[in-house]
Amino acid sequence: MAIDTTSTTSPNTAPLDNPRLSTRDRLVLFVLCAAQFMVALDFSVLNVALPVLGGDLGMSTSALQWAVTAFALPSGGFLLLFGRVGDLYGRRKLFLTGLALFGAASMLATLAWDPASFLTGRALQGLGAAAIVPTGMSLLTTTFPEGPARDRALGISGTLLSLGFTVGMVAGGVLTDTLGWRSTMGLLTLFALLVLPLAPALLPESRTPERPRLDVPGAITVTAGLLSLIYALSTAADHGFARADVITALAAGVVLITAFVTIESRNASPLVSLPMLRRRTVAWGNLGGLVTFSMMSTVVFTLTLYLQDVLHLSAFQTGLVFGVQGVLSAVAGTFAPRVIGRLGARRTLVASLAGQGVLTAALLGLNAHTWSVWLAVTAVSLASMCHLGAIVSYGLTVTSGVPDAEQGLATGLVTSTQQVGLTIGIPLLGVLATTSDDLLSGAHTVVAIDAVVVLLAAALVAVGLKSRSGAVETEPLGAR
The missing domain is CATH 4.10.860 (DNA Excision Repair, Uvrb; Chain A)
Incomplete structure (x- = not known):
């Protein structure tokens, strides 16, 4: 079923056969992507600042995990609920509410005077993010019609999502060293203040025509x-x-x-349509998304430990490694829609997962010699390019063919997969590196398991999405 965009698409939206975007569409895309980038930045910008933050606010080492958990709990836990609320009562309205809440919460975290006020700010940031992410994705998919225009919009969005996590790691270290840990939260406040004044005039309202009970x-x-x-x-x-x-x-x-x-x-x-979950595109596409996010975040975490504790690079030098990764991810995001246009979303997703798995396996060649940094830079950067291709293609796979009335639900699943993937990878595998007596040996174990999981997911997605015609399957699992 094609998506009906007659009531929600901007009148200046590019035609299906023309991927070029009008000026207004570019501004809409800027607002939506800036908000998504801001949330992705929040996942990592605070990581390197935690020791300094703990000393300043009097938080014990064991309590520092709550600086991350306080954000992750509401941001992941309320995604599906807020995605559906946006469907029913207005996606634009909830997006703006979440943006205002995120900005106010970031200000509270910036000015925090004790652990309780800081953690309250972090929790409210997470709650705002839970409203921003699914409604922002819904507004994107209902504003840009299915085809080249949406492919390009999702390519840009996926690139900034991946870059946000990487830029956060680099910016967090620079800001903490130069301006202090509070500047990391202040940066998020500035982002919210930049986007919030533009959003009301640019974003169209969008909701389902029916008003079923929540x-x-x-x-x-x-x-x-x-x-x-x-x-x-x-x-x-x-x-x-x-x-x-x-x-x-x-x-x-x-x-x-x-x-x-x-x-x-x-x-x-x-709240969740089980027939939707039985769609091949939704089920297998989300599996691919879950694996690419969880396994890539684990690789980044493990490499951070390896570069600093085994090769003894400084935080700035480590940031440069991930800076190269970020630049190449941006390049991949530029070309991903073109690749999808030629191969299709399903083939791009499978190929991207396979590439990510193979390049992750190349990290098994890391050792304690300094020259290994070149292997690390090359492998993780190329793996990230494949990762970006998987991000864009899995989002398209899941949302293609979904009725406009259920776009909030579909994108809620997409963003839940992203958030859960970012949350579970490090606890499940990263702990093997941190608890190992030999960090290099532990890193090899993590990399090996990571690569196997990604390659297995590529094989499962390839089989699960295969249809007689070779096209992306959009029928429910039980339809054949």
Whole structure:
């Protein structure tokens, strides 16, 4: 089914056969991508500042994980709920609300006077991000019609999403060394102040024509379930899986998600349409997205430890390594829509995952000699180019053919996959590097498992999305 954009597409949107964007469409894209970039930046900009922040605010080493977890919990836990609320009551309205909340919360975190005020700001940032990300993606996919225009828009969005995480790591170190840790939160405040005045005049309102009742039981169980799982995985990254609270949260998360699936199967107006989840494009596309995000974030985390603790590079030198990665990711984002135009989203997704897996495996050649930095730069940069191709193609795979009324739901799944992927990779694999007696040996173990997981995902996605015609499958799993 093609997406109906008659009521939501900007009148100046480029035609389907012309990927060039009008001036207004470029401004709309700037606003939406700047907001997504800001959220991606927030995932990593604070990481290198944590030790300085802890000393300034009097937070113990064990408490520093909450600077990350306080953001990750609401940003991942409320995504599906806010995506659906935007569908029903107005995506633009919720996007602007989330943007204003994010800006105010960033200001609170910048001015924080004790751990409680700082963590409150971080939690409110996460809540604002949970509103910005799914509604921003929905506004993008409903503003730009399916075809070259949307391909290009998602290519730019995916590039900035990937760059945001990388730029955050570099900028966090530079800002902390020169202006102090508060400047990392101040940067996010400035981003919000830049985007918020432009958004109301540029963004079109968009919602579903019907007004079904909000699935409250489904919203409660999925939000609580995601919160439990994200808390467990985030805590396990620093303390392992043996702690009682981690085990309890994991069990609660599984029970709540199971209850959510049961509720959705019996609800006339579900938060998540189970038939949508049975679409081959949605199911297998999201699997590809989950793997590419979780495994790439693990590689970046592990390489950061390797470069500084094994090769003894400075924070600035390490930042340069990831700066090269960011530049090449930007190049990949520019060319990704063209590649998708020739190969199709499915083939691009499979090829990108395969490339990411092979280049990750090349990192097994890392050793304690300084020259290994060149292998690290080359392999991680090329792997990131493939990663960017996977980001763009999986987003297109999942949202292509989805009715406009369900775009918020589909993009909510896409962004939930992104957030969960960024959250679970490091706890599941990164801990193998941090707990190993020999960091180099631990890094090799992480890289080997990472590569196998990505290559296996490439094979599964290739088989799962294969159709008789070789085109991207859009029918439900049980349709054949």
